[in-house]
Amino acid sequence: MAASLITRVNLALQRLDHAIAAFFNKGFPPDGFCIAATNSEVYPQPPSNNITINDIIGDGFLWAVPRNRRTIEKRWKRRFGHPDYVLKILLPRKNLRVCNVCGDDHEVGVLCPTCYKKVIDETKEMQDAIQNELRLSPVEKEVVVLYDGEKNEKPSEYWQGKRVVEMKKSRPAWFSKNLLQQTTQQPATTTDVKPSDLG
Amino acid sequence: MLSLIKGQLLKQAYNVPLLFQIENLHLTSALAAWQSNRQPRKWLKYNKVIYPPQLPDEERRPAFVCHQRTNIKYSPWKMWYVACLIRGMPVDEAIRQLKFVLKKGAKDVRETLEEAKELAVKEHNVEFPSNMWVAESMVGKGEVIKGYRRHARRRFGKVEYFHCHYFVRLEEGTPPKDYYQNAPKEPQEQLANWLASMRKRKINNSL
Numbered sequence: 522m523a524a525s526l527i528t529r530v531n532l533a534l535q536r537l538d539h540a541i542a543a544f545f546n547k548g549f550p551p552d553g554f555c556i557a558a559t560n561s562e563v564y565p566q567p568p569s570n571n572i573t574i575n576d577i578i579g580d581g582f583l584w585a586v587p588r589n590r591r592t593i594e595k596r597w598k599r600r601f602g603h604p605d606y607v608l609k610i611l612l613p614r615k616n617l618r619v620c621n622v623c624g625d626d627h628e629v630g631v632l633c634p635t636c637y638k639k640v641i642d643e644t645k646e647m648q649d650a651i652q653n654e655l656r657l658s659p660v661e662k663e664v665v666v667l668y669d670g671e672k673n674e675k676p677s678e679y680w681q682g683k684r685v686v687e688m689k690k691s692r693p694a695w696f697s698k699n700l701l702q703q704t705t706q707q708p709a710t711t712t713d714v715k716p717s718d719l720g
Numbered sequence: 721m722l723s724l725i726k727g728q729l730l731k732q733a734y735n736v737p738l739l740f741q742i743e744n745l746h747l748t749s750a751l752a753a754w755q756s757n758r759q760p761r762k763w764l765k766y767n768k769v770i771y772p773p774q775l776p777d778e779e780r781r782p783a784f785v786c787h788q789r790t791n792i793k794y795s796p797w798k799m800w801y802v803a804c805l806i807r808g809m810p811v812d813e814a815i816r817q818l819k820f821v822l823k824k825g826a827k828d829v830r831e832t833l834e835e836a837k838e839l840a841v842k843e844h845n846v847e848f849p850s851n852m853w854v855a856e857s858m859v860g861k862g863e864v865i866k867g868y869r870r871h872a873r874r875r876f877g878k879v880e881y882f883h884c885h886y887f888v889r890l891e892e893g894t895p896p897k898d899y900y901q902n903a904p905k906e907p908q909e910q911l912a913n914w915l916a917s918m919r920k921r922k923i924n925n926s927l
Contacts, residue, residue: 611805613817626816 622695643693647686654686666701668692756863763788763887767844783892784855785844787836788885791862792828796884799825803857803886808899811837811852811890829857829886836890846892853895860885 542551602609617626620633627633647666655664663683669691672680692698699719766786774781792799802825806814811833818830833854840846862883869879897903905913 609801611801611821611823613805613809613813614820617816617820626819628820 639693639695643696646690647688650688651686655684660684759790760788760860760885760887766889783840783844783846784889785836785840785846786887786889787832787839788887789828789832789835790885791883792825792886793881794825794828794884795882796859796861798823799829799859799884799886802826802829803859806833806854807857808895809854810850810895811854812850814854825884825886829888832886832888833890836888840890840892851894852890852892854888855891856887856889858887860887 539551600609614628616629618629619625620627620636623633623635625633625635651664651666664686665680665683666686666688668688671692672685672687697719699717763786771781802818802821802823805817805821806829809817815830815833818826818833837849837852840852841849846852862885864883865881867879867881869877871877
């Protein structure tokens, strides 16, 4: 009877102990059970695929990035250049002149482009006329280019040893006849100098 | 639009007004969603400002015209050099200089200046179009069309096609001697300024 009383008291004390422990552990198992480990193999986890940026770019990450702020001097140098090296700012040009004939502007030392274009176009027309006239025959005689009404000014014997190319238009005002005078001329017999064939 | 036409045809066929659901009510084309039609408008509003009448002894306000050209296919950073060249120049001199500038944007700037001269005479009461100078000449960034291009070794590059807006204000009269006011002052002016600053000095808390 005493033994059962002692065991009953022991049991009661144990239960009290467990109750207090349970109260303080707040739902967790008692200390004796806390060593138990779970088997993680029962729950299959997906394979960890933590891909970092380093895997994609490798050692190239953070290479092409500015390290220091660009100073204002460097910015000015890039935008404006330097007079001693390469000047990037555009400066007004002082070598421009006005053409006396047409009024357009041109650089010093250069023919006025608008006037010269007229000459280029006229030359092209003359060349086309010569090409059409001569075609593939060899050029053995002197080739003379004439405009409207100029062939009748001279007698037909004048044109004997020459290939005449007629242009089907009137002579332009700026194209005077003496421009096509030949440079190789016979030495002069007289000392008088007379202007000839002025247009 | 198509559904409306269909409705009309049906109405004519059966002689009965029909009610039906309109499936597509698109008044603009689908391509408009990709386009940005925003143009800069503030610059031209300066032309519409009406100033109050001036007093007889007040200095006469010179006539001016603001003009622009938008979405020029040229880089704004390259166009800036052309815009800076003509600041403070008389208009005819500016047009003459632009003829000999070897840049793509120079052509557009020149055309804008010529248009501005005509507008000044027509709408802004300017008597002589040649009596004007370039008061302001600026560039802004316009539409940017983006794309990508391939490089070797599986690399890619971004491609950007820039457009720019060009703004110009022409004012009537002769231009000032130095547009940026950076020129050093004349000796007389420097002396006068120094004298004035010397005479302005005061001993604080004195009588």
